[in-house]
Structures are given as structure tokens and as C-alpha cells.
Amino acid sequence: MAATNFGELATAFATLLVVVEPLGLAPIFLAATVGQSRAARSGIASRACLYAFCILTGAALGGEALLRAIGITIPAFRIAGGLLLFAIASEMVLGVRIGRDSDTAAKAVGENGGQHIAAFPLAIPLMAGPGAITATLLIAGEAHGDPARLVGLIGAILAVILICWAVCRLATRVEQLVGASASIVMEKLIGVLLASLAVQYVMDGARSIFV
Template sequence: MFLDYVSTALVTLLVILDPVALAPIFISLTQGMTADERKRVAIRSSLIAFFILAFFGLGGEILLRLLGVGIPAFRISGGLLLFWIAFEMVFERRNERKQHTADIAITEDHIRNVAAFPLAIPLMAGPGAITAVILLAGRADGNVGYLAALITLIALGVLSCFVVYLTAGRVARWLGVTGNIVLSRLLGVILAGLAVQFIINGVTDIVTSTRP
């Protein structure tokens, strides 16, 4: 039973986190950064995502009940925020510093901001991942061993994302300036579709729950 829980949780987390799919997004969002700056973004975003998912795994269901906030609301808000990022990526709606990242140093605030949003939230610790850990924690039924296993698996899932992020820096250097620009526009369109899907899923959940 325990092994079945662990295997199910591991597969679920890896599928939802999808580390490989995050690699090109990481490249686009960290364009113009040095290898050291990319590493700092990877570490910070991974830590933020881990603590968020661990928190929701241990007490997320209770918190949501107390606040009266549902998962559909997370999906819609996450989709709206992600769509804004996609809009910036496609149309390059950035200030002068970001437009000339090759010549202007990346600030500490920019590193922190990118790590927290959108990498940690909502791309890693998004509505889907939060929902998954809450449901998996519910299956643990308060068993300390199961909950400890869940936290360990969350750590492994986030660690896999971190490893992919470190590799992504080499891919970015291989692509060069032109390749990164093309990739940024392409991923912006994909992210826009993902954002709209988040919103659709949230609205669908609300409509379904209100039907008699």
C-alpha cells in the first residue's frame, strides 16, 4: 500500500511539474543573465516552489477552507497572470533595461522577481501542482509516514526541475541571441495558450460545481 502511494505520488508530481517542458521557458525568462545569475534564479525558484508545495501538502486544504478560496479561483488567477507574461514575451513589452539585457547588468531585484514569478509561481507551484499535493495529502489520511514520503517526493520533483534549469543555461548559449529571441516569441504564444487553458479549466470547474 505504501509503495503504491509513493509510486502514484511520484508519477503525478513529475507529470504535473514537467521539468523538461520548463527548460525552454527558463531560457527565455533568464535571457541576458550570466551562468551565475541563472544558477541563483534556479536555486531561488526551486526553494520557493518547494516550500509552497510542502506547505499546501501539509495544511493547504485547511487554509483554503478557512479562507473560502477554491482551486478554480487559483486556476483563473494563475491563468491571468501567466497570460500577462506571455503577452510581454510575444510583443517584447519591456523597459529599456530588459530590451538591452546583453549590455546592461541584470539587477538583484530582477533575479528575485523572475525566480518568484512566474518560475516558482505559477509554473512550478501552480494550481495543478497545488491541487495535486492537496489531494495526495488527503490520501495519506494523516499518516505521518505517508506525509513524510510526500514531502520527500515534492523535494525530488523540484530537484529535477533545478537540474533541468542548470542544463538550460548551456542550451541558451548554444542558441545564441537570434535563437533566444525566436524561442522567446514562440514560447510566448505557447504560454498564452496555457494561460487560457488555466482560465477555461477554472471557469469549467465553477460552472460544474454550481450545476444542480
């Protein structure tokens, strides 16, 4: 049982890590916080990660109940969620996601002078966007309300968010270390992995309905 729980925890962590893609935050975080002091950037990173953790934890704890309340079955959500994740993966493979997220960050800074960038666009949609929320709901659905499995999911969420926090705090070094070319290649590889995961979710949902 312990091995199974560890395997599920590892799967949840890997899934969220692929969807959130923390390394891709570095250049966007730097662009969104340009002109800010080191202390201000630290505060923004901490608040953004706190907001994202609360959003994803809320989805993990209350998502399945919400789906039941509005009459959506887990198999149907697996198919819909898989299709959404596949669309996000396609954007990553085609190189659309980085440019779009950078434009979103620049627009947010321009509109509010950087006052709320911890919430938008850093927490939403970069860390806790539709893809991450969907993945969290899908994984929570597999737990079937088991407290131990939900705690494991929340632990996986916390681990991914802590990685996001570390990337934001070390954004300059991360950007220099990874480089633009390597970042593009990594995003495309991660996109392929996410597309495969999305197809698996669709297949699992279809199997639950028709078998």
C-alpha cells in the same frame, strides 16, 4: 490503484511543468546573473531552486488547511484558481509574460546589485509565482489529505524544480539551442494548453457547486 496514482502523478507533473515553463527561465536567468562567475551562477541557481521547492511544498502540505481556516471551499478555489491561470495563459499567448519577467529581473538586479536575485525574481515569481502556487493548491485539493497522493505531488514539484535547476545551469546552451523564435512559439503553445487546463478547473469547480 497504482495506475491511477501514476496518472495523477503525471497530471501533476505536466500541470506544474506547463505553469512554471522552465525553458523560459534561460534568457531571464542569464540577464539576471550577467557579470557573475560560473560558480556564482551555480550557487544562485541552487538557492533559487531550493527556495522555490520549499514554497511549493509548503503550499502542497499546508494550503488546503489554510483555505479551510479562512472559509474558502475547494470548488470556489478551483474557479478562482482557474481564472488566475487563464489570465497567466493569456499573457503567454499574447507574448506579454516574457517581456514582463525580463523587466522584473533587470529591475531586481538594478535595485539590490544582484544580492538577492535567487529569492527575487528567480524563486519568486519565476519558479514559484502565483500561477505555480495556485496550481499546487488545486492539485493538493484533489488529494483530500491522502499522504500517498501528497507525496506524489511533492515528487512532481521536485522533478519540475530539478528541470529548472538544469536549465539554469545550462542556460547559455539552452538559449542557443532553443533560440528566440522557437521560445516565443513554445510559450504561445504552452499558453494555449494552460488556458485549456484553466477552463477545465473552472468547469470542475462549477460542477462541484451546482451539480
